[in-house]
Amino acid sequence: MSADIDGKIFVGKSEKPEYLTLKLANRHGLATGATGTGKTVTLQTLAEGFSRAGVPVFAADIKGDLSGVAMPGEGQDWILKRCAEVGLDYVPDEFPVIFWDLFGEQGHPVRATISEMGPLLLARLMNLNEVQEGVLNVVFRIADEQGLLLLDLKDLRAMLAFVAENAARLTTTYGNVSTASIGAIQRALLVLENQGADKFFGEPALAISDLMRIDPRSGYGTINILAADKLMGSPQLYASFLLWLLSELFEELPELGDPDKPRIVFFFDEAHLLFDDAPKALLQKIEQVVRLIRSKGVGVYFVTQNPLDVPESVLAQLGNRVQHALRAFTPRDQKAVKAAADTFRPNPRLNTAQVITELGKGEALVSMLEGNGTPSIVERTLIAPPAGRVGPITPELRKVAIANSPVRGRYDETLDRESAYEMLAKRAAGDAPEEAPPAPGRGDTAAPAPTQADAAGGGGWISDVLGGLFGGGRTRGRMTIGEQVARQVTREVVNQATKAILRNVLGGRARATGAVSAPRATRASSAPSAGQSDDFAQIFNDFTGNTPTNRRK
Incomplete structure (x- = not known):
């Protein structure tokens, strides 16, 4: 079942078929709507379209509903009815899926090293203030200068203890290093560990290339599904992981310009978690990555309930829009409806703000980029149903999919090589010389020669x-x-x-x-x-x- 045509993904039908142009898919997008209005089904429809076009997809699965895409669909009555309404012949299909899980329970473990995460995201993850973030930057700087690898939480904890012990002499080089700030960071690390972050930080770290696989049998792009139902209990960890993933893509992928189709597309569900209480420096980084990652051939699609959840500087970068129903029960809801209506290119036949509150389940206002990159006139659209199964698969079927995964065995066992923790332990035992930081303004200048x-x-x-x-x-x-x-x-x-x-x-x-x-x-x-x-x-x-x-x- 597919009404896709070359270079386009069929989204649904208004008075005419509505398509997402692959060449403009890296201009990013936004899918919003209240709970129960059909956002998850829309996300699955788009993910299947990208996969059929040979584009890998990464999607966070908040409720577990997306896992059904790994199995052929079932001709339920509402699906057959919707197919007739949009002019499709229903043909079930299944798609290549790799399941991932930061905790290693419902998919392959996903790991990143402390060094890869960096002090900015770590500070946000631990909710540090500016002073504590400055101390964390000092810790990273000293580790880098002394060749101490920061791979997991015990490495960072050992490095913090080392800096605390040598705070007096390090202050002359790096500025004031307060033991109180070190203690606050150590306590924040303990909270992270209790939330399961110790399973996320370490090796082997996730290789971006494993997210960009093409199935050799079907030619479909792999749909990578991150099990996020448990992860939502640690929203800062979830948001920091997604931002780290974007940053890694931005740094690793070469410039591509405007390709005929994206290299990979990301769907970030519950996107408001990326921006809640984010400091200004982090918001600037998100905006920069979203703006520039387009030229790397990466499309980013934010999925959230309210368009006001996304900062205006980021919202301006999202060209492809799908707006499900919003409920205007409160003054903030009414403001959100007006804001959503104002972002669309007006349709003289529609009162956009009024229609947003009248949309039924599976209906949406759709405006996609077309031609030379200008948004199309907004249209009231019936969204096409997915070809894969709608709803979660059983734990047994998930285990079978994990066992047959192309990355099976690559990430399942933790690797613990020599890093800061082991090296500092050797120094404390006297087996290795301790390196002193350079004097202020002298770089690596040696100490004065003896007389x-x-x-x-x-x-x-x-x-x-x-x-x-x-x-x-x-x-x-x-x-x-x-x-x-x-x-x-x-x-x-x-x-x-x-x-x-x-x-x-x-x-x-x-x-x-x-x-x-x-x-x-x-x-x-x-x-x-x-x-x-x-x-x-x-x-x-x-x-x-x-x-x-x-x-x-």
């Missing part, structure tokens, strides 16, 4: 006296950056004070004995002036406490 006095075992009694003022005299073993700087300052002061003492002593002895071993001009130029002698003496006095009163005593 001859250092090589001989120390800088003499003056160095010991002055070094004691910095808290320790001669240094044994590894020094921190602050200690290295203090020691260098000490050397400079010792050198200046020593020269001042010698010049005073030698100058005084020469004047007392009347020595004239050098020409007058040479002595005049080399001997320190009274002002210089007083300056050096003052330096020495300031550091040793040798005031004139003390000397007289």
